[in-house]
Amino acid sequence: MAEAVDPAPAPALEAVAVSKTYPGSPPVHALHEVTLSAQAGQHVALVGRSGSGKSTLLNLLGLLDRPSSGEIRLAGTDTGTLGDRDRTAVRAGRVGFVFQAFHLLDYRTAAENVEVGLLHAGVPRRERRARALEALDAVGLSNRAHAAPATLSGGEKQRVAIARAIVTRPTVLLSDEPTGNLDSISAENVLAILDSLKPTGVALVTVTHDPQVAAAADLTVALADGRVIDAAVEG
Amino acid sequence: MRHRRDRPAARSLRRSGGGRAAAARDIVTEAALSLLGRSGRAAATALSVVIGVAAFVTASGLTATAGASVNARFESFAAAEVTLADSTPNASTPAFGPGALAAVRGLPGVRGAGDLWSVPVRATAAATLFAASDSPYVQYVPSVSVVAASPGLLSADHASYKFGAGLTTVDAHVHGDVVVLGATAAADLGVRSPDGQEAVIVDGLPFVVIGVFKGVQSDPSLLTDAIVPDSTARRLWGPPHSGSQLDIAVDPPAASQVEHEVPLLLHPEDPTRLQGITLAQPPIVQPAVTSDLTSLLTVVTLAMLAISIAGIAVTMYSSISERAFEVGLRRALGATRLNVAAQFIVESLLVGAGGAVVGIALGVCAVVVIAKAHAWLPVLDASAIAVAPALGAGVGALAGLLPAFRASHLDPVEALRR
Numbered sequence A: 001m002a003e004a005v006d007p008a009p010a011p012a013l014e015a016v017a018v019s020k021t022y023p024g025s026p027p028v029h030a031l032h033e034v035t036l037s038a039q040a041g042q043h044v045a046l047v048g049r050s051g052s053g054k055s056t057l058l059n060l061l062g063l064l065d066r067p068s069s070g071e072i073r074l075a076g077t078d079t080g081t082l083g084d085r086d087r088t089a090v091r092a093g094r095v096g097f098v099f100q101a102f103h104l105l106d107y108r109t110a111a112e113n114v115e116v117g118l119l120h121a122g123v124p125r126r127e128r129r130a131r132a133l134e135a136l137d138a139v140g141l142s143n144r145a146h147a148a149p150a151t152l153s154g155g156e157k158q159r160v161a162i163a164r165a166i167v168t169r170p171t172v173l174l175s176d177e178p179t180g181n182l183d184s185i186s187a188e189n190v191l192a193i194l195d196s197l198k199p200t201g202v203a204l205v206t207v208t209h210d211p212q213v214a215a216a217a218d219l220t221v222a223l224a225d226g227r228v229i230d231a232a233v234e235g
Numbered sequence B: 001m002r003h004r005r006d007r008p009a010a011r012s013l014r015r016s017g018g019g020r021a022a023a024a025r026d027i028v029t030e031a032a033l034s035l036l037g038r039s040g041r042a043a044a045t046a047l048s049v050v051i052g053v054a055a056f057v058t059a060s061g062l063t064a065t066a067g068a069s070v071n072a073r074f075e076s077f078a079a080a081e082v083t084l085a086d087s088t089p090n091a092s093t094p095a096f097g098p099g100a101l102a103a104v105r106g107l108p109g110v111r112g113a114g115d116l117w118s119v120p121v122r123a124t125a126a127a128t129l130f131a132a133s134d135s136p137y138v139q140y141v142p143s144v145s146v147v148a149a150s151p152g153l154l155s156a157d158h159a160s161y162k163f164g165a166g167l168t169t170v171d172a173h174v175h176g177d178v179v180v181l182g183a184t185a186a187a188d189l190g191v192r193s194p195d196g197q198e199a200v201i202v203d204g205l206p207f208v209v210i211g212v213f214k215g216v217q218s219d220p221s222l223l224t225d226a227i228v229p230d231s232t233a234r235r236l237w238g239p240p241h242s243g244s245q246l247d248i249a250v251d252p253p254a255a256s257q258v259e260h261e262v263p264l265l266l267h268p269e270d271p272t273r274l275q276g277i278t279l280a281q282p283p284i285v286q287p288a289v290t291s292d293l294t295s296l297l298t299v300v301t302l303a304m305l306a307i308s309i310a311g312i313a314v315t316m317y318s319s320i321s322e323r324a325f326e327v328g329l330r331r332a333l334g335a336t337r338l339n340v341a342a343q344f345i346v347e348s349l350l351v352g353a354g355g356a357v358v359g360i361a362l363g364v365c366a367v368v369v370i371a372k373a374h375a376w377l378p379v380l381d382a383s384a385i386a387v388a389p390a391l392g393a394g395v396g397a398l399a400g401l402l403p404a405f406r407a408s409h410l411d412p413v414e415a416l417r418r
Helices: A054-061 A082-093 A110-116 A125-137 A154-166 A184-200 A211-214 B007-013 B020-037 B040-078 B100-105 B128-132 B169-175 B181-188 B220-224 B230-237 B251-266 B282-319 B324-332 B337-373 B382-408 B412-417
Strands: A013-022 A028-038 A043-047 A069-074 A095-098 A172-176 A203-207 A219-224 A226-232 B080-088 B110-125 B142-148 B160-164 B178-182 B201-202 B205-215 B225-229 B244-248 B274-277
Touching: A013 B230, A028 A043, A028 A054, A028 A069, A028 A203, A028 A219, A028 A226, A043 A054, A043 A184, A043 A211, A043 B230, A054 A172, A054 A203, A082 A095, A095 A154, A110 A125, A110 A154, A110 B160, A125 A154, A125 B020, A154 A184, A172 A184, A184 A203, A203 B244, A226 B040, B020 B040, B020 B220, B020 B337, B040 B337, B040 B382, B080 B251, B100 B110, B100 B244, B100 B251, B110 B181, B110 B225, B110 B230, B142 B181, B142 B220, B142 B230, B178 B181, B178 B201, B181 B205, B181 B220, B181 B225, B201 B225, B205 B220, B205 B337, B220 B225, B244 B251, B251 B274, B282 B337, B282 B382, B324 B337, B324 B412, B337 B382
Parallel strands: A043 A203, A043 A219, A095 A172, A172 A203, B142 B225, B178 B205
Antiparallel strands: A013 A028, A013 A069, A219 A226, B080 B244, B080 B274, B110 B142, B110 B201, B110 B244, B160 B205, B178 B225, B201 B205
16 A cells, blocks of 8 residues: 655745736736745845836735735635635734834834834734744844834844844845845844744745845746746755 | 735734724824823914904803893893883873872882873073074074983983982972983083073073983983973973873892882772883893804804814924824834824824813803903803814814824835835
């Protein structure tokens, strides 16, 4: 009798033949049948010139937008059939976002900004502060928990933003130019933090122009004119 | 494009969520923190509500204050004096015979009393005695009506004097032909400053002017009359035949009792001969005044609502652009459209309620200051003060609907790019 073999686990995140066309005259074809996947614990870098479709793809992967065709799958489940409320709920619990401009609320402390990430994730209020402090500790900012964003450096702000993204313990972390506004030392710190997340099993997808970030990724996918022109496994 | 919902897929991807009560508490907390974090903008947003509610509370307070003041004046005016008139023409007996005034003055609650009646003669200026009688022109000779009054009448009417004094018993019996003029009558007859030398002519006889009064409480028509002592009038023109009137100054609580007792006292055989005269009818006038003030309050309230709604809506609507990234961020972090809309509405509601509280304080201060400046007793409408915060909150929530709708329908991708 043949021994049962466990099937390979589904990728944490997949884009399958995804296209995106913006209506207009003429319509803009931002993506053409893009396919890629990110396994749990894998870091995928999306590179390409401005207008190549990187950010469009990231928004589709993060369920902020819907593809015109193709599928976005999370843990093997097609998200195309989900209604808006369910997509929102999935974002809240499974997807983390890091933005180039940090997007911190300037009237809240670092810890409170991190707690905002838990607001819609179903985490009881009494647990939020502890989770936020834990996330800040993970990015090396436990001593700045009560600092206002205005008093933080650019690198610290981005680390707070990363803490906000990982505080929900997402399965996918999407970053859009996370080092774009940082000096080289801060960029290295942020990159090190992102790298340190891989053992937790989170799939990282990072849009970047930074060769250092691309070099640190496990897989680099190059886009041009909305198409995948190259996919290279790093190192 | 509409998407068919796939519940099993949703369940496999969703993580457990909190209860609705917890979500509502989170929204209120987020709204409050958002307002505190932008306290300057929140204050600017609340300004229209502050002004509107202050105007509302001020208007309602002044309405209540003015209403109370008007009521008090009507009541004191009506209650401090009783006037009884002889309703029987050409009666065989005088309405107020010898001893009548003394009997009335002896009643409990009566402070003073005096009777009066019209005399069928006119008073003219003294200079008319010396006017040329052979003038080819018909000359205008000013004259005023003459009223006979007992010495206590002007006192009972609370007369105030411009010059001299009123009639006394001594004047009537010792000095003989004297007269007191109402201010209007004095002006008509050219009497400016009686000093014992001024006289007017009544029925061809000179009467010395001993006083000019400028105000009476109950019967302003006396200001146009020349008033002679009742004893003089009886001596010269006989007793009154009809139209006599009795003015009685009373303690306010005794007014109705006195009005009821005097006819029985003076004419027990026919109490209906004396009829009470009420110069002002508070039950008729007061509702009219109250109605006018209520109309004013309604207009102010509607204006307040419109200004407040517009103020909040415009300010919040214009703030959405600068808060777009926050909306995009919250949507990315899992906030639904309803969550975003609810936060904007709650923020607007809190602004409205907070503005209303400040507006109440300002309105109360305004009422007190204005009332004090006019020597009124400030009266605050408790219901208006109680309802104002709820009104402010309602106005805020209403004003927040449009901004909330716009914010909740921002495309998160576009919002995050701003």
